[in-house]
Amino acid sequence: AAEDYALGTVITGKVARMTDFGAFVELAPGVDALLHVSQISxxxxxxxxDVLSVGQEITAQVVDLNEAEKKISLSMKALEQPEEASEETDAE
Structure with a gap:
């Protein structure tokens, strides 16, 4: 999985299930990644x-890969156009 989901890789997956802290995205059968709520937008x-639904296809970037725990973290925010953010000056 390390080659397929290297840091910075842009992937497409299906939202498999939701939690309060994020969404789990199925990248391949048996391969789920976490899209943390802070990385959605x-x-x-x-x-x-509020913004995603189970079964929805999303495109995101791999921002963390922990092979030992088989955990992959995704970010949709990383793919958003930076000019949208320049209007917001408050840091979260």
Whole structure:
């Protein structure tokens, strides 16, 4: 999995299930990655279910890979256009 999901890789996956802290995205059968709520958008998101739905296909970037624990972290925020963020000056 390390080659397929190297840091910085842009992947497409399906939202498999939601939690209060993020969404689990199925990248391949048996391979789930966490899209943390803070990584969904540059705009503040209270709950992942506010902007995502189970079964939805999303495109995200791999931002962390822990092979020992088989954990992959994703970010959709990393793919957003930076000019959208320049209007927001408050740091979260």
């Amino acid at each position: 540059r705009a503040h998101v209270d709950k992942p279910s």
